[in-house]
Amino acid sequence: MSVLKKEPTRIVVLVSGSGTNLQALIDASHNPEFGVSIVAVGADSGDIEGLRRAERHDIPTFVLPLKDFSDRAAWDVALTAAVTEFEPEIVVLAGFMKLAGPAFLAQFGGRTLNTHPALSPSFPGMHGPRDALEYGVKITGATLFVVDAGVDTGPIVAQVSVPVLDSDDVETLHERIKAGEREMLVEWVGKLARNSFHIDGRRVVLGRPLGNPSKELA
Ligand code: GRF
Secondary structure, eight states: OOOOOSSOEEEEEEESSOOHHHHHHHHHHTSGGGOEEEEEEEESOSSOHHHHHHHHTTOOEEEOOGGGSSSHHHHHHHHHHHHHTTOOSEEEESSOOSOOOHHHHHHHTTSEEEEESSOTTSSOSTTHHHHHHHHTOSEEEEEEEEOOSSSSOSOEEEEEEEEOOTTOOHHHHHHHHHHHHHHHHHHHHHHHHHHOEEEETTEEEESSOTTOGGGOOO
16 A cells, blocks of 8 residues: 655755746646645746746745855855755755755755756766767666765666657757656656655665654655
8 A cells, every 4th residue: 555645745846947847847736636735946046937937836936046155065055044944855956957065965865856868877967968969879868866965876766768869959859858857757756755755775765764754644
């Protein structure tokens, strides 16, 4: 029997760009059976469509540009504090183009998800679609993973594959990846939120969080 939580899982989403992955989560969360409440959206830049999407749905937002802080460590502490205010159970980095720092991981490690537009462990970093195209692979895709201190190295939740076509440029390939990425994100954020999860080595396992029985709600 699956373990279903009674209250929707509180999720903060961080974005840096157009926010189509965020939009997919917002749309899904309108169905109570999805089991997710997006309690805030944060960004590292004020002038992005991702924030507008949140505002159109009356979701609270906050913006923390890196340049407003003396260094990356100070920004990391401020981001951690801003997210903490909304008391999320899960944080989703949906096209958030900054690495989570030590303060953030101390607070949200093991419950922060990120999506990467490549099939990990191939092509980590900022340019997954470009690097896959340049390498000449015939299949690429997207990876949902639990964030750790590395670059796109955390335990894998799910992956989706798409073909690379001879006619592709970086943009067409990334758009095809993003279509699959959005479906994967919605499916698995929902599953993780409704069932809870824990990490066992490199595996992400649905069910009771290890060492934190108070988060088991049913
Ligand atoms: C996604 O492909 C994400 O994996 C990558 O940037 C893209 C963000 O797209 N890091 P969007 O802002 O959700 O439309």
